[in-house]
Amino acid sequence: MNFIHILLSLLFAHIATAQSGHGIGNSHGHSVNKRGALAPGGDGVCYIYTIQQGETCAKLAERYKITTSDIETWNDGSWGWAGCANVKQGDFVCLSSGALPMPVALPQATCGPQVPGTRRPGNYADLASLNPCPQNECCARSGKCGTGAAFCYVNCLSNCGTKSQQKNVTTKSAPSKATASKTSTLKTTAAPKPTSSKTTTTKKKTTTSETSATTKKADMVTLTSIKLVPPPSKTTTSEAPIASWQITVYEDDNCEGDYFSIQGHETQNTGNCIILAEDTNTKISDTTTSCRWWSDEGLYWHTCASSKVSSPKSFFITSGKCMVYSGKICRDEDWIGETYPPFKGCQNHKTGYLSPRDKAWGAMQCFEYVSDNVY
Numbered sequence: 001m002n003f004i005h006i007l008l009s010l011l012f013a014h015i016a017t018a019q020s021g022h023g024i025g026n027s028h029g030h031s032v033n034k035r036g037a038l039a040p041g042g043d044g045v046c047y048i049y050t051i052q053q054g055e056t057c058a059k060l061a062e063r064y065k066i067t068t069s070d071i072e073t074w075n076d077g078s079w080g081w082a083g084c085a086n087v088k089q090g091d092f093v094c095l096s097s098g099a100l101p102m103p104v105a106l107p108q109a110t111c112g113p114q115v116p117g118t119r120r121p122g123n124y125a126d127l128a129s130l131n132p133c134p135q136n137e138c139c140a141r142s143g144k145c146g147t148g149a150a151f152c153y154v155n156c157l158s159n160c161g162t163k164s165q166q167k168n169v170t171t172k173s174a175p176s177k178a179t180a181s182k183t184s185t186l187k188t189t190a191a192p193k194p195t196s197s198k199t200t201t202t203k204k205k206t207t208t209s210e211t212s213a214t215t216k217k218a219d220m221v222t223l224t225s226i227k228l229v230p231p232p233s234k235t236t237t238s239e240a241p242i243a244s245w246q247i248t249v250y251e252d253d254n255c256e257g258d259y260f261s262i263q264g265h266e267t268q269n270t271g272n273c274i275i276l277a278e279d280t281n282t283k284i285s286d287t288t289t290s291c292r293w294w295s296d297e298g299l300y301w302h303t304c305a306s307s308k309v310s311s312p313k314s315f316f317i318t319s320g321k322c323m324v325y326s327g328k329i330c331r332d333e334d335w336i337g338e339t340y341p342p343f344k345g346c347q348n349h350k351t352g353y354l355s356p357r358d359k360a361w362g363a364m365q366c367f368e369y370v371s372d373n374v375y
Contacts, residue, residue, distance in 0.1 A: 038064060040098030043286075046074060047096035053300065057084035057093075064095055071095065079103035079113065079127055090301055100124055105284070107248035107261045107294075108316065109143025112157050116246040116263060116318045128157040135159065244368030245320020247339065249361075251309045255316050255346040258296070260304055264289030266367045268321075273330035274364045279304040310360040314348035315339070321369035330365040341369075 038047040049060065057068045068084055074094040075081045080103055087093065092101045105116040113127040121130060133145035138152035138159050145151070152160050246263040250256060265287060266272050272289055279291040280303040291304040317339045325334040336359050340347055 038066075038096040040096055044099050045101055046094035046098030048092050048101045049095045051087050051089050051091040051093060053089045055087070055089075057087060060093075060095065066095065074098075075100070077124075103127070105246075105261075105263070106143045107246075107259065107318075108255070111139035111145050112141070112143050114143045116261075133159050245322070245366045246318040247315055247320070247322050247364075247366060248318075249312045249315040251312060253313045253348050255314045255348070257313075258307075258309070259294050260291065260307065260309075260312075261294055261301075262289075262291045262304070262364070262366065264366060268367045268370050270367070272365065273325075274366070275328050276304050276307070276361060276364065277310070278328075312361060314346055316346050317342050319368075320366055322364050322366040324361050325363045325365070326360065327362045330363050334362065336361075 040046050041048075057071045060066075061068045061071060071093065072084055074097055078092075078094065078100045080091070081093075090104060092104055094101065102118070102120050103114050105118070106114040107116060109115045109131075111131045111133045113130045115131045118130055121127065128139075131139075133139045137145040137147060138161075139145055139157045140151040141155045141157055244265050244267065246261075248255070249260040249262070251258050260276065262274065263284070264272060266289070274289065274291060276291070281288060282290055282292050282301070282303055284290045292301045293304045293307040294301045319342060321341075322339045323330065323335060324337045325331070326336050327334040
């Protein structure tokens with residue numbers, strides 16, 4: 001009799017599962033049994049998927065009833081796309097046709113398209129020229145400005161080449177699409193001497209040190225300095241909202257170690273209360289508030305709720321302002337500190353710009369900063 005009861009239980013469970021449309025292989029809210037073709041979003045951008053640990057194009061193709069060839073085609077030309085053989089956790093990939101996505105934001109990037117809050121350019125091909133470095137520095141793929149071979153050659157995005165050679169260039173601004181492969185064209189713009197038709201080039205010894213410049217910050221293109229690309233095949237001219245604030249919170253001093261990366265769109269009047277120990281919202285979009293916990297030096301990310309860190313030691317705020325509270329409610333009586341302006345750089349107890357100090361963070365309220373007189 002027990003055997004018969006077990007068989008009947010399995011049968012009814014199978015029927016219930018089939019009727020609900022959700023099988024064991026259900027992932028990200030999509031039914032394996034009744035999944036339709038994925039489609040671009042309302043802004044014309046492709047269906048963006050974030051690669052999880054251990055996933056491959058072949059697995060995604062099987063799950064979403066597409067082919068690896070489709071994935072290769074839809075992602076051709078996407079930022080950092082090196083083919084299905086090289087996908088890694090955290091990568092954005094297109095699983096439908098449509099406009100290519102913006103690359104993943106890097107919390108500490110100061111140049112290039114991966115600076116948090118960077119808007120989509122009118123021409124996707126201009127990504128590398130966004131957020132340029134000062135004239136005497138190169139922007140590397142790491143999103144940092146500096147001089148030397150590590151910044152100005154193999155891994156260079158913009159303002160590339162030997163910096164001493166660029167001092168002989170005329171005062172006209174260089175094209176924004178300059179790349180390492182085009183640095184040889186700089187010599188054609190050198191101003192000739194008025195007394196001779198022969199052009200000479202003054203060579204100066206350059207170093208190949210990989211020391212990043214710290215005396216001058218790059219001019220960042222973030223919230224308002226470039227136009228948002230208009231949605232394809234749409235007549236509306238309204239711009240989609242973008243992240244109005246972004247903060248990276250570290251477990252160690254000097255903005256080092258594992259970290260929380262948090263960003264959102266709240267205004268100064270509508271700040272959202274974020275409980276780090278409970279937050280599971282990891283989706284990054286033009287309307288959502290995202291909270292991710294990055295571990296192993298930024299190699300992997302999980303929900304903020306998965307972190308065990310309750311008393312961060314430092315943080316770096318890119319834009320906006322954040323209030324910190326001891327409890328799980330963002331109320332005045334639980335207030336324990338707030339951020340200083342972004343230009344203070346990395347804020348910790350050693351620099352004098354860390355509030356609160358050595359206290360557990362229960363919740364945060366972040367928003368676009370306008371004025372201390374607006375509440």
